[in-house]
Amino acid sequence: MKSLGGIAAFRNATTLIALAFLALFLLYPLWLVLQNSLQDEASGQFTLQNFTQILSSPYYLGSFRNSVVAGALSTVLASLIGVPLAFCLARVDLPGKSALMTLASLPLVLPSFVSAYALVLLFGHAGVVTVALRAIGIPIGSIYGMSGIVIVFTLTLYPYVLLPTVAGFRAIDVSIEESGRNLGASRWYVFRTVLLPVVMPAMLAGALLVFIEALENFGVPSVLAEDKPYLAVDIFKLFAGESDSNPAAAGALSVLLVATTALVLLLQRHYLARRRFATGARRAPPAIPLSRPWRLAASVFSWGIVLLSVMPFVAVVVISFLRFHGPVLSWEFGLNNYASLLRGSYQPLYSTLLLASMAALLATLLGAPIGYVLTRHRTRLSGLLDVVGMIPFAVSGTVLAIGLLLAFNSGWLVLTGGWLILVVAYVVRKLPFSIRSASAIVHQIDPSLEEASINLGVSPLKTFVTLTVPLMLGGLAGGMVLIWVTAASELSSTIVLYSSKWATMTVTMFQALQGTGAGEAAAAASILIVFTLVPLLLVYRLLRRHDGSLL
Amino acid sequence: MTTIRLDAVRRTFGAVRAVDDISLTIGQGEFFTLLGPSGCGKTTLLRMIAGFCDVEQGSVWFGDQRIDKLPAHRRNTGMVFQNYAIFPNLTVARNVAYGLRARGVDRAQIATRVEKALQTVRLGGYGERWPHQLSGGQLQRVAIARSLVIEPAVLLFDEPLSNLDAQLRVQMRVEIRQLQQSLGLTAVYVTHDQEEALAISDRIAVLRAGRVEQVGSPEAIYRAPETAFVAEFMGATNMLPGEAGAFDGTTTPVAACGHTLHVAGQVAAPGAKVMLSLRPETLRLVAAAAGGPCLPVRLQLREFLGPIVRLHMVLPDGTPIRVSALAGQDAAAMPEGDLALAYDPAQVVAFPAP
Numbered sequence: 055m056k057s058l059g060g061i062a063a064f065r066n067a068t069t070l071i072a073l074a075f076l077a078l079f080l081l082y083p084l085w086l087v088l089q090n091s092l093q094d095e096a097s098g099q100f101t102l103q104n105f106t107q108i109l110s111s112p113y114y115l116g117s118f119r120n121s122v123v124a125g126a127l128s129t130v131l132a133s134l135i136g137v138p139l140a141f142c143l144a145r146v147d148l149p150g151k152s153a154l155m156t157l158a159s160l161p162l163v164l165p166s167f168v169s170a171y172a173l174v175l176l177f178g179h180a181g182v183v184t185v186a187l188r189a190i191g192i193p194i195g196s197i198y199g200m201s202g203i204v205i206v207f208t209l210t211l212y213p214y215v216l217l218p219t220v221a222g223f224r225a226i227d228v229s230i231e232e233s234g235r236n237l238g239a240s241r242w243y244v245f246r247t248v249l250l251p252v253v254m255p256a257m258l259a260g261a262l263l264v265f266i267e268a269l270e271n272f273g274v275p276s277v278l279a280e281d282k283p284y285l286a287v288d289i290f291k292l293f294a295g296e297s298d299s300n301p302a303a304a305g306a307l308s309v310l311l312v313a314t315t316a317l318v319l320l321l322q323r324h325y326l327a328r329r330r331f332a333t334g335a336r337r338a339p340p341a342i343p344l345s346r347p348w349r350l351a352a353s354v355f356s357w358g359i360v361l362l363s364v365m366p367f368v369a370v371v372v373i374s375f376l377r378f379h380g381p382v383l384s385w386e387f388g389l390n391n392y393a394s395l396l397r398g399s400y401q402p403l404y405s406t407l408l409l410a411s412m413a414a415l416l417a418t419l420l421g422a423p424i425g426y427v428l429t430r431h432r433t434r435l436s437g438l439l440d441v442v443g444m445i446p447f448a449v450s451g452t453v454l455a456i457g458l459l460l461a462f463n464s465g466w467l468v469l470t471g472g473w474l475i476l477v478v479a480y481v482v483r484k485l486p487f488s489i490r491s492a493s494a495i496v497h498q499i500d501p502s503l504e505e506a507s508i509n510l511g512v513s514p515l516k517t518f519v520t521l522t523v524p525l526m527l528g529g530l531a532g533g534m535v536l537i538w539v540t541a542a543s544e545l546s547s548t549i550v551l552y553s554s555k556w557a558t559m560t561v562t563m564f565q566a567l568q569g570t571g572a573g574e575a576a577a578a579a580s581i582l583i584v585f586t587l588v589p590l591l592l593v594y595r596l597l598r599r600h601d602g603s604l605l
Numbered sequence: 606m607t608t609i610r611l612d613a614v615r616r617t618f619g620a621v622r623a624v625d626d627i628s629l630t631i632g633q634g635e636f637f638t639l640l641g642p643s644g645c646g647k648t649t650l651l652r653m654i655a656g657f658c659d660v661e662q663g664s665v666w667f668g669d670q671r672i673d674k675l676p677a678h679r680r681n682t683g684m685v686f687q688n689y690a691i692f693p694n695l696t697v698a699r700n701v702a703y704g705l706r707a708r709g710v711d712r713a714q715i716a717t718r719v720e721k722a723l724q725t726v727r728l729g730g731y732g733e734r735w736p737h738q739l740s741g742g743q744l745q746r747v748a749i750a751r752s753l754v755i756e757p758a759v760l761l762f763d764e765p766l767s768n769l770d771a772q773l774r775v776q777m778r779v780e781i782r783q784l785q786q787s788l789g790l791t792a793v794y795v796t797h798d799q800e801e802a803l804a805i806s807d808r809i810a811v812l813r814a815g816r817v818e819q820v821g822s823p824e825a826i827y828r829a830p831e832t833a834f835v836a837e838f839m840g841a842t843n844m845l846p847g848e849a850g851a852f853d854g855t856t857t858p859v860a861a862c863g864h865t866l867h868v869a870g871q872v873a874a875p876g877a878k879v880m881l882s883l884r885p886e887t888l889r890l891v892a893a894a895a896g897g898p899c900l901p902v903r904l905q906l907r908e909f910l911g912p913i914v915r916l917h918m919v920l921p922d923g924t925p926i927r928v929s930a931l932a933g934q935d936a937a938a939m940p941e942g943d944l945a946l947a948y949d950p951a952q953v954v955a956f957p958a959p
Contacts, residue, residue, distance in 0.1 A: 505657055506690035506748075508678045510704030510755060517678075524694055 060515030065431045068423040069439055075420065076442050076485075079478050083457025084312070084449065090460060091305030104306040114303075117283035118310060124200060124275075124284070125268035128207035132264045135208065135359055136215030137250075137257060142356045143216070144223035147341040149353055154360055155220075159213050161363045163536060164586055165543035165560065166210040167273025168579040171567060172366030173202055174277060175373050175383075175576065182373070182383055202278040207268045209363040214267070215260040222253035228339035241342070255326055262322040266315045270450030272546035273560075277567060285311050286546065289452050294550060301456075308453040316448040367583050374580040378573035391573035395562070395581075403581065406542050406558040409473060413480035414538035417488045420481065422530055425492025426522070430501070447486050451546030455479055458551065471553040479547040484537045491536075495529035496522075535593045539586040559585075607667045607758040607791050608633050609654065614663035614673075616649055623649040625815035626663065631793060631808075636785055638794045640802040641812035642838070647795045648763060650812070654793060655761050656680050667758050678707075683752025684761040688768060689744040691736045697723070697747050698732030704755035722754035723747075725784065742773045749781070753788070760785065760792040766801065778805050799839050803827060811835050833956040836882040843883040843926045846958060849873035856950050863922040867898050869951040878958035885929040887952040890916065893943035900946045902926065918946065 094101045108114045142148060143155060161169070176183045177197045184194050197205070226249060234244035275284035285307060292304035344352065377386040396403075424443060427436050446454070458479055462469035469475035499522065507517040545560040552561050563578035565571075609631040616624040624646045631637040639647035652658035654665060656677030665673040672680055683704075692700050701719045710718070723729050726746035736744060745765060752760060762781070766774045782805050785792045796802050802809050803823040811818045811826060811834075819831045830836035837844065847861030852871040859866050861881055873879050893901055905925075906917040909932065916928040928946060 500688060500690060502686040502688055502690035503692060505655075505677075506684065506686060506751075507692070507703065508657075509655060509680075509682060509684040510751065511678050511681070511707040512703075513676070513678050521692065521694075 060513060061431065061518060064423075064515055064518070065427050065433070065436070068427050069433070069436045072420060072424050072439055073435070073442065076439075076445075076482070079458070080445060080449070080454070080482050081442070083454065083461040084445075085457075086460040087305050087308050087453060087457045090302060091309050093302060095300075095302045104302045105309075108303060108306050108310070113283055114288065114307065117285050117288045117307075120200065120282060121269055121275075121285035121311075122314070124203050124207065125265045127200075127204045128211060128268045129261050129265040131204065131208040132212040132215050133257060133261045136212045136260070137219055137253075139212075139356055139359055140216050140219035140253075140257075141223055141245075141249075142352045144220050145339065145342050146344060146349065146352045146356075148349075148356055150357075154356060157364050158216055158360045160367075160587075160590070161210040162213045163539045163543075163590060164210075164367055165273065165545065165579075165582055166206060166271060167277050167545055167560075168370055168543075168563075168582060169210050169366040170202070170206045170274040170277040171563075171575060171579060172370045172373075173197055173206060175572070176366075176369055177202075180383075185383075198278055198280040199282045203275055203284075206274050206278065206366075207264070207271070209366070210274075211264040211267055212359075212363065214263040215257055218256040218260045219253050222256035223249065224338040226252055226339060231339065259322060259326055262318055266318055266447070269311065269315055269318075270452075270546070272450070272452050272549065273564075276564070286450060286452055289450075289456070290550065293452075293456050304456060308450075308456060312449055312453055315450070319444075319448045370576055371580045371583060374573070374576035376573075391577035392581075394571070395566075395574040395577040398562075401555075402557050402559050402562045402578075405473070405556050406560070406582075406585070409476050409480065409556070409558060410538045410542035412473075412477045413484065413541040414534045416477065417481045417484040417537050417541075418492075418530055418534045421485055421488025421533075422492040422526065424485075425489045425494075426496050426518070426526075428489065429493040429496040430504075443489050444486050446483050451479070451483055451544065451548075452550055454482060455547035455550035458547075470551070471555075473556050475551050476548060476556060476558075479551055480541040480544060483544070483547065484541060487540075488533060488537060491533035492526070492530065495526050495533075498529075499525050532593050535589045539590055543582055543586055609637075609759055609791060609793065610666040611650070611654075612664045612666070614650070614653060614665060615661045616646075616653065616658060617661060622815045624653065627812075627815070627817055628663075629810060629817065629820065631791060633791055634789045636782065636792045636794065636805060636807045638796060638802045638806040638809045639812055640796060640799060640809050640838075641818075642797060644814075645812040646815040647797075647812050651761055651763055651793060651795045654680075654759070655682050655684050681755070681758045682761050683755060683757030683759070684763065685745070685748050685752050685765045687764040689741070689748045691739075691744050691747055691751075693736050695736075696732065697728070697734050697736065697739070700736070700747055701732075701751045701754055703751060708755065718754055719750075722750040725753060726750045726780075741769055742777060745769065745777065746780075749784070753784070757790070760790050762792065762794040762796075764795055764797070767796075767798070774801070781805065803839070811838060813838075828952075830882065830954060833880050833882070833959065836954060836956070841885055841927065843885065843888075845881045845883065845924065845926075847879055847881055849875060849877045849879050849955070851875045857955075859955065862900075862920045862924045864900055864920070866900070866948070866953060867950045868953045868955050872955035873957065879955045880958050882954040882956070883926070883948060884952065885915070885927045887949060888926075888928045889947045890928060890930065891945050891947045893945040898948055898950055900926075900948070902944050902946050904944060918944075 091104050092100055092102070094103065139158070143151065143158070148154060174197075175181055177194060178184065187194050195201075230248060231244055234248050235241070239247070270286060272286040272290060275287050276290070279287055289304050289307045289311065291298065292300045292307065373383065374391050375387050375389070377384050377388050377390060424439060428440050458475055459470055462475060469478065503525070504514075504517050504522060507521050508514055512520070543560060545564060548558055548560055549564060552558065559578055559582050563575050563582065566575035566578060611627055611629045613626045613628050614624055615622065615626050627650060639650055641647050649658055653660050653673070656675065660673040664671055692703065695703070698719050701722055702715050705715045705718060719732065720729065723731060726749050728743060728746050728750065731739070731743070736747070739747065748765070765781070766777055769777060778801055794805065806823055808820060808822055809826050810820045813834055819826060819835045826835060827839050830839060833844065836842050845861045847859040847866065849872060850858035850860065850865070856867040856869055857872045859868055859872070859879060859881060866881060868881065891899060901921055902918040904916060905919050908915040908917070912932055913929050914932045916930065918926045918928060920926055926946070
């Protein structure tokens with residue numbers, strides 16, 4: 055629109071800067087990964103050998119199969135937990151419901167490999183529970199491998215199903231249910247034939263996110279897989295491993311992983327594009343009157359699931375105050391784990407705080423204008439941005455990190471070994487979230503507010519700066535904290551990109567795990583939990599006001 | 606205080622011509638309403654005047670200044686939005702002051718002008734309140750004050766009353782009309798409510814599918830609709846299909862529903878298919894034997910609506926026809942025996958059949 059004046063320049067500048075950023079730090083590195091996978095390592099000739107080698111190797115096929123099976127099982131289990139829990143949260147008068155809702159969303163933002171590590175501390179070879187049970191003669195099955203991984207994924211990722219499904223159940227106007235009952239259907243029949251189908255798109259959207267996250271996750275299998283092959287772990291080993299390094303094969307596996315997640319993501323978009331059952335509830339439907347035993351059962355179920363998913367994090371914090379003798383715990387309280395962790399240096403803590411803050415700030419500064427432009431001033435070019443901006447969803451942190459290493463290890467722009475490459479990786483990874491949360495915020499601002507301002511004589515650009523930005527600030531702050539929290543607990547790209555000077559808390563914890571420092575790992579995990587939990591609880595009120603849009 | 610001239614303006618969205626070569630002249634101080642069903646282009650036309658929608662072809666003039674290339678914030682129009690569009694982060698006074706601050710008016714003057722504007726909309730003393738403390742009607746008054754205080758060249762209303770409840774709607778439209786008349790401002794008002802349009806306007810343009818069907822005073826639009834669409838859109842009417850006969854010098858006989866109606870003037874060539882519009886309130890229930898121009902009917906249903914009574918009648922061939930009468934008059938005047946409807950040939954309007 056010609057009449058938009060300065061805002062058009064703003065729109066074009068935003069779009070071009072964002073596209074340039076993504077081209078340089080996302081598309082170019084990914085292209086190098088693809089190119090790498092299609093090259094003979096020695097001669098540089100084009101070859102499909104890396105792929106044929108992987109596809110004919112029982113080990114790597116097993117790795118792919120394990121990852122997909124773990125992802126699929128976790129998805130199914132997360133849905134089986136998430137949907138009933140969502141219904142209870144939306145429609146049953148549970149005690150402490152708002153606390154329950156907060157606790158239920160925590161596993162999403164707390165580092166999942168900490169949960170995996172807690173499982174090891176409790177049920178591992180030398181775990182607290184394992185040892186205690188063994189002492190009284192009860193043997194316990196191994197939690198390493200598939201079972202442990204699926205348990206951790208299910209308990210940490212089910213909020214992806216839960217949150218949109220709760221919103222879905224709440225958005226169904228009670229009149230729909232009443233008309234079903236009026237036509238002679240039982241509550242169960244109405245649930246099965248009306249309520250469930252209506253929330254199905256929201257549920258499936260969440261479930262596919264579970265699948266993608268489980269497939270890409272590096273930390274959980276690296277803690278729990280032991281010697282079983284997993285895609286994300288193998289890519290890291292092939293690329294960075296000391297003994298069996300094979301970057302070309304890592305590239306081929308990366309392409310396989312990205313292709314799978316991208317396919318799932320496309321399926322999700324395609325599915326959702328054709329299904330939108332908005333029933334436009336004027337207010338959330340009322341709680342279902344339940345008899346005492348049923349209400350008790352629902353409460354026990356809901357609180358049970360949520361506490362179970364939060365329990366590992368609590369356990370890690372408790373254990374971090376216990377004394378370790380080698381890998382074995384004793385029941386003596388003390389701060390010596392923290393002492394030995396921090397004796398080395400406070401640097402990892404500072405690095406984490408600094409890198410996460412920079413990443414949160416930059417991702418918001420970049421994502422918010424994009425979200426605004428995409429929502430208010432769509433052009434063909436910004437439509438392209440919409441697509442490219444969502445690509446990081448489909449790219450695992452490890453693969454992105456490998457691409458960044460390939461791209462910026464030499465040549466005109468060398469970033470490896472510094473802090474900037476970590477910030478870049480975080481910003482790229484968190485950008486889709488930042489864009490989405492910004493555009494959700496803009497969606498909530500009625501366009502006629504901006505038109506009223508313009509109509510009263512304020513130019514569009516000035517309207518954006520003096521009216522729209524202040525209206526967005528609250529939501530943006532909430533989104534920024536979430537980015538901060540997830541960047542602070544990022545492991546999968548950090549582990550590839552860090553240099554010793556810029557090792558973060560997650561790296562420290564990972565290294566302690568690989569070594570024998572079980573106590574130090576617990577201390578590092580606890581510090582991580584505290585540092586992610588505190589800002590989260592601080593913005594909790596903000597989160598509730600914008601609930602669905604931020605997660 | 607401006608005349609507005611639209612000269613063959615056009616706007617297409619995809620394959621749809623939302624505004625299809627519309628030309629209108631709105632006089633100084635006139636209250637002009639754009640009326641039509643949803644999707645007729647009325648809001649697009651208003652937004653073209655405000656500058657929120659580009660004019661693809663044609664031009665828009667305020668007096669002798671062409672404004673369609675002027676950015677929206679420099680047009681000096683005061684727009685009142687359907688959902689009020691009150692800035693939630695500013696107090697009532699700051700909302701009203703918004704346009705004045707944008708124009709760099711000095712502070713002392715802003716305070717007095719804001720208070721005066723708030724008094725004009727009967728919200729004196731509300732300045733320090735926050736928007737969330739106000740009701741819908743009050744918010745709309747703030748929006749009006751905010752538009753008036755900048756002394757706009759023209760006032761634009763985009764369905765300003767449709768979010769209010771029925772009683773408040775009637776009250777607010779009187780207030781809007783009185784304000785506009787006392788300030789002598791040119792106003793363009795968009796609505797889909799024909800009663801609102803009739804009540805408030807100096808002139809009405811009825812729009813349909815991006816084109817103007819008819820422009821005229823409320824009385825002319827209602828009494829002498831130029832098209833069947835306008836006749837039907839402006840409140841309930843009875844449409845009877847028929848075939849014109851030969852003009853006898855004063856009336857044209859039209860064969861409709863098994864009878865012959867006499868319509869004043871020559872309405873069509875003999876043999877032409879026509880539609881006749883008979884407004885319910887122009888019909889009168891009489892005894893069949895009474896004589897004069899009338900149609901034999903049967904009573905099917907009587908609806909008591911308080912001030913009026915609506916009678917659902919059927920013509921001998923089964924065609925339904927509705928009659929409105931003032932309540933109290935019909936029961937007393939209900940004739941014995943066979944019934945008929947007396948009509949005034951001058952108040953029957955004929956259109957070419959589609």
